[in-house]
Amino acid sequence: MTVQSVLDEVRERPGSGEVIPVIDPATEEQITEFKDAGPEAVDEAVAAAKATAASGVWSGMPDYSRAKVLWRVADLIDENADVLSELESLNAGIPRSQAKVITAVGSEWFRYYAGWCTKVDGIARSVNTGGLTGIESHMHAYTLREPYDVVGLIFPWNGPIFNYCAKLAPALAAGCSTVVKPAEETPLSALVLDRILSEAGVPDGVANLVNGFGHTAGAAITAHPDVDKVAFTGSTEVGREIVHASASSNLNKVTLELGGKSPVLIFDDANLDLAIATAAFGCFLHSGQVCMLGSRIFVQRSIYERVVDGIATVANNLQLGGPDEEGSMIGPLISQKQLTRVMGYLEQGRAEGVELVTGGHRLDRKGYFVHPTVATKIDPSTSRLFKEEIFGPIVTVLPFDDEDEAITLANDTEYGLAGTIWTESLGRAHRVAKRLKAGTVGLNCQLQFDHSMPFGGFKQSGWGYEAGKAGIDTYLQSKTVWAQM
Ligand code: NAI
Ligand code: MG
Secondary structure, eight states, X not given: OOHHHHHHHHHHSOOSSOEEEEEETTTTEEEEEEEOOHHHHHHHHHHXXXXXXXXXXXXXXXXXHHHHHHHHHHHHHHHTHHHHHHHHHHHHOOXXXXXXXXXXXXXXXXXXXXXXXXXXXXXXXXXXXXXXXXXXXXXXXXXXXXXXXXXXXXXXXXXXXHHHHHHHHHHHHHTOEEEEEOOTTXXXXXXXXXXXXXXXXXXXXXXXXXOOOIIIIIHHHHTOTTOOXXXXXXXXXXXXXXXXXXXXXXXXXXXEEOOOXXXXXXXXXXXXXXXXXXXXXXXHGGGGOOTTOOOEEEEEGGGHHHHHHHHHHHHHHOOBOOTTSTTOOBOOOSOHHHHHHHHHHHHHHHHHTOEXXXXXXXXXXXXXXXXXXXXXXXXXXXXXXXXXXXXXXXXXXXXXSSHHHHHHXXXXXXXXXXXEEEOSXXXXXXXXXXXXOOSEEEESOOSOOOTTSOEEOSGGGEESEESXXXXXXXXXXXXXXXXXX
16 A cells, blocks of 8 residues: 555545535645445444344454454554555654654554453352342352444544554454544545455454544444443543443443543652753653643752753754654644644733743744743633643643642642652652642653553543453453352
């Protein structure tokens, strides 16, 4: 497949709904378009998934054979890494070198979960019990781990290849059949990945790609009576809608990864050069459009000015540009919609009296580029800039006096995805890690994430876990079988 053939193919895909343009966010130019799938296409996709679940063509395949197919998917992702990373750059504005890394991470998710296919175990026990009958007898009891039949997988636009792999790999390893909806902004790489699944030997009907808007195709999946589970990554607002849809349809099980407003705590005994460089990268990466970035930095008062200056200096030196521009480290925001949203927060911040030490404006060029922005002098109890997930290159930096105040500020958020602690004190590092209300904590490191370790949010950052063993458990249900001996 070539980039051009994907641009052509997405245009030809069937659909009954509105025509949706695909925009290159670095140039604001339309690169192709596609049709919203419409409710009939979602019905067809769900029916195909249901049929494969009933036939057992995937869930009943020997586990070592399923593992081989997933390993082959990983190899094919590597073989197609050039076209995948080019599409990722073109469609999501991600610098090419970073798009290559994301593609390689995606293939490793398939390899990791290929390994899990052969390691899904239940438990077995011999029990003397009568249960509720009261007539005690000898029982053999065991559990079966069974995949959900039909799983709806709905992704955001901020890392299309990664999101695809992080959900498909464990869902397929578990033996589920799936209906897959990428974000309307980023339909391209999913088309290649879908093709790769077929080529690797995933049977037809097991992974059913549908394209379209959230309120049409996405909503049709979440409300469908034959969808047994929905796994979603995106906004908290849509997360709530998915829970409502589940409650008012068939109570399908829901897993949510909903982003955050993660704190970074820098204590006065930290390795400051490393802390500043990492914290700056850790809030501006991908123009702030990554769920686990550290968008609220708190600094012990004695080093506050130095850290603000240091982060502002990095912000001013970060080179923004299109994915293939020489030296570009940060790309554009994904869309005009996201640009409008980010500029709205900046305007509101100015009205609140927030000081923008640097940034605060879009770049004077084509593309949805916003200058990395450092905001100070914020009232944490009222500022929306401080409280809400923005998904733009905006970081707030506030001072604290002692450990207790740092923890109170850090935890004063409805989110709980991640947190970072910079200190050379071993005791403080672990003490504060224990008190942070977050699903991932970095001690003198940030943005650590791997397919082998569970990832999920406290509070309104989500329901359930992805990655590691927990990541495959998400797609399995447990059945307890009692046998009278
Ligand atoms: P969104 O949550 O609306 O979109 C994410 C996905 O959900 C897309 O595939 C979309 O089509 C789908 N969707 C939307 N409405 C749906 C519905 N009613 N039922 C089923 N699926 C639906 O995110 P949006 O509007 O693009 O971005 C707004 C904000 O959301 C961002 O500024 C950011 O704060 C947050 N966000 C967080 C992400 C994360 O990784 N946690 C990813 C994307 C956005
Ligand atoms: Mg939305």
